[in-house]
Amino acid sequence: MEKVELIPELLELFREHGYEGVSIAHVSKATGLGKSSLYHHFPEGKEQMAKEVLEYIHSAVDQYFVLPLKAEGEPLEKLAQMAQVVETFYDCGRKGCLVDGLTIGEASEPFQNQVAQFLDAWIDAIAAVAVEAGLNKKLARERAESALIAIQGGLVVARALRNYQIFKRVVKNLPRLVLEGRY
Numbered sequence: 001m002e003k004v005e006l007i008p009e010l011l012e013l014f015r016e017h018g019y020e021g022v023s024i025a026h027v028s029k030a031t032g033l034g035k036s037s038l039y040h041h042f043p044e045g046k047e048q049m050a051k052e053v054l055e056y057i058h059s060a061v062d063q064y065f066v067l068p069l070k071a072e073g074e075p076l077e078k079l080a081q082m083a084q085v086v087e088t089f090y091d092c093g094r095k096g097c098l099v100d101g102l103t104i105g106e107a108s109e110p111f112q113n114q115v116a117q118f119l120d121a122w123i124d125a126i127a128a129v130a131v132e133a134g135l136n137k138k139l140a141r142e143r144a145e146s147a148l149i150a151i152q153g154g155l156v157v158a159r160a161l162r163n164y165q166i167f168k169r170v171v172k173n174l175p176r177l178v179l180e181g182r183y
Helices: 003-021 024-031 035-041 046-070 075-089 105-132 137-161 165-172 174-179
Strands: none
Touching: 003 024, 003 046, 024 035, 024 046, 046 075, 046 105, 075 105, 075 165, 075 174, 105 137, 105 174, 137 165, 137 174, 165 174
């Protein structure tokens, strides 16, 4: 198995178990690779695996969320498209997010900057769309932060209650949350 093929497997493990809950034995079982093969691909072990998963997530956030928000189009349409991608990316709320699993406990220190970078890029892109729609920069930033808070909170609550309609409703309302009073 090539290293690039391992990253999505690792992503799912970290999503499901968090950093502290994933062991090399978990990774070995999930990938079918022995410990020596895993250390061949990731000489620094689990920490390197998580860093590379975060690089993969950063790239996905850029590709699927940030760049489409920077494209030409009406602000409401761009936010609605982003909401659909968010719903798909998180499988209607069934898939958790790495943010909590890689920013609490022992995982916090090594990954905080990487997580902050891609969240800031996403917030900035949403805020830019809100400014484009006529909001002032301060309010646009607050609304963009609220949108990410809604996404993350929606994931937690939907998964905890096993009611994925909650997440679908949150995602559907993202454009309104960001642009309320503009359309």
